[in-house]
Amino acid sequence: MSVKIQQQAAGDVVDHITHFEVASFLTREARALDEERYHEWLDQMLTQDIVYQLPTEEVRYRRDKKVIGTAQTTYLYNDNHAVLSMRVARFDTGFLWAEDPPVRIRRYISNVDAMWAEVPGEVDVWSNFIVYRSRGQRDDSTMYGRRKDKLRKVDGQWRLAGRVITLDQRVILDKNVHCFF
């Protein structure tokens, strides 16, 4: 009987079933985004209190930890549900010229590692990604990175409650990061 309690301790690797559910969720989420099912993503895959972030990190020497001047973590994304909904609403306006013809985006999610979080029932999930974007006829880019997610069950279904995205490029080698990771 004590086995179950140990499995739920923060930092413990999740059981097989939970791992399977979490990994499946991430795959399903990636496909929903690939297929531009943004409203389904907002309404059925995110929690209402989601925090969705993409911070930038400076290229600094290992030994030089000093925070200089006004420097602070700059977030390319630092969105709550309302801001994410606003970004999605922009797709619906019909005036988003850059996405018409549509951009083709393919998300590859791997290296899924899930552990029970501090809050009972929540799971911390790390995953790596490759996001490939193809625009127009021959404009394309590939971005690599990592996500640290927080997942929580709402009405028996896993939902994304938090995401911190790390992009490996300091200088974004594409014109923008105007896509969900």
Next chain:
Amino acid sequence: MKPINELIQQDGAIQDRSIYWDEDIYQKEMEHIFARCWLFLTHDSVIPETGDYQVTTMGEDNVIVARQKDGGLKAFVNSCTHRGNYVCFSEGGNARSFVCPYHGWAFGIDGELDDVPLEEQAYFNDIDKQSLGLQQVRVESYKGFIFGTFDLDAPSLVDYLGGMAWYIDSFMDVPGGMELIGPPMKSILNCNWKNPSENFIGDGYHVGWAHASALEIAGGALESMKGLNDYSPDSGLQVTVPEGHGFGVIWDAAAALHPGPPGIAYQKWLDQRSPIVREKLGKTREKFYNGHWDATIFPNCSFLYGTNTFKVWQPRGPRQIEVFTWTLVEKEMPEELQQMIHADNMLTFGTAGILESDDGENFENCTHANRGFATRQGRVYLGMARGRERTDAEMPGLVSDGWVNETSTRGMYRRWAELMQGTPWAKLSVTAKTDAYK
């Protein structure tokens, strides 16, 4: 390369398309513009303490700008004087020295050569270290904004800004001044550097069309512009000064791109500060303080005052730039307001910004359409409101009614042509003095 007077015609209204594509023209720009003009490096607020530094570029020259022990500033080329390697590989931080990883030559934060390994045993103490410091860059700052130039003959920074200084004082001269929040976001755009510079200096025209989707969802004061349906020339102004700088302003719209609570908080701040600005700088500049600006300091430093995005377009060849983006705030603003403005800047003009992404596509395509040989023989046109420029008793340079206008853009290309002809500083145009601008 065609003669300059064929590349730019009709007083800046016509551009030969080759200026956005050709390698030889780009190399001339590096020589006549980027190696001569004052170029934005960083801001006092970014490197306040001894040894604080940033690595940036002037044209394609990699430079380090560092705070000195006496509080002053030095900038120097990031390339070892022994075999040419970079001496700094971080983008900024705090340092006591810069040590080349190739042979260990150590340079001070002033760029002087301090230490050479095996100086006694291998050089037999026969090395003139004083003559082997890193190549120095001339540095000056204006209201905390730090610029550098490679040209020892260039006028002072304040003279280089010319009539633009009178205008930017509208917000740079507020009590406490301005500061930049960094570190900057950085991204690559495959466009010529002039495409974004001309967009920021005076392309009010694109706002309602290119950004229609963002205007619709963000709402606020600019929403009526969506689809270019509604606009009155009384709503703003464009300004160009002979030094090549310029801007467009929309009256009473500083907070327009901050919908919701941030906009309310920002408007409250503006209302509170306005009397101070009026007292110090007069009614006209109080009006500028409350306006929303799109501006470029020639050649490649642009900002939107109000939205408060601050950018440098670093050239990386004729068809590529690296974009640096900071947030511009008043130093005396409450921290909470600064953070709201910073967050809004990321959301609108950050690398994931909902307006930035529209612009990036347009800039790249405006450049790349010129890859076609026949296309490149043609010209592009900036003739909007031509001939309607006027001088003003108070405002320096030329002004023209309406922020949807191309007056300031033509001014940028007039300056471009003057510089590209290799005109010496003494013969370059300068802003005529007015009662207000002396």
